[in-house]
Amino acid sequence: MRERVFKIFMDFDGTISQQDVGEAIFRTFAEEEKVNKIIVDLLNDRISSRDCWIKLCDVVAEINKTELDKFIDKFPLDETFISFINYCADEQNDIYVLSDGFDYYINRIFEKNGIEGLTVYSNHLEIVDGKMIPSFPYYNDSSFSSANCKRNHIIHHSSDTDFTVFIGDGNSDKDSVEYCDFIFAKSDLLRYCEMERITFYPFNNFNDVIKKLKELKSKKNLKKRSRAKLKRNQAYMNE
Ligand SMILES: [Mg+2]
Secondary structure, three states: OOOOOEEEEEOOOOOOEOOOHHHHHHHHHOOHHHHHHHHHHHHOOOOOHHHHHHHHHHHOOOOOHHHHHHHHOOOOEOOOHHHHHHHHHHHOOEEEEEEEEEHHHHHHHHHHOOOOOOEEEEEEEEEEOOEEEEEOOOOOOOOOOOOOOHHHHHHHOOOOOOEEEEEEOOHHHOOHHHHOOEEEEOHHHHHHHHHOOOOOEEOOOHHHHHHHHHHHHHOOOOOOOHHHHHHHHHHHHHO
């Protein structure tokens, strides 16, 4: 029998990192009032995530790269994340980081923590003459709550023989949870799953995830979530 393998997709900000680094950058380097208004508009679905990032970059008058880098270096990862990477490597579970944040700080934080070779899909950020210039290589206009269309990555990296797992905490994960069999949720994503009656496992850190995955792996009859399977099959057919 084929070993049971999970395809694991996870968010970065507030999930792998302890805090939302992207949001913190704008709250620090732009006028608080302007930033608040943009984020409230996002959380109330008045603007898309892509529009949110463009507006946020716009309200940063000028940014100093050295100061920004120093600021980014203060953010720790979840302390159990590295043991999770090792667990997945041992179990041959493929892992993918799907972030609606920016490569600029994600790459820097991973490098600082000695993490190499992870597959990461995110938005792109450049600093040119003190201006923040965002771009969105994985944008899809059907994905309102994440400028990096997480759903597309899940579809491209899984097949109907895989068990899919999603780990996340917030607004940008709302779309993804529709497509995965096992959801690990905390914070805003947990409340969203409760509201939408999506089955999920609550988690505080990656040790909780490892524990539950071990349990799932040892189950005799592991079933895919039918709503997610249906959604995936529709998406595979449209590919
Ligand atoms: Mg997040």
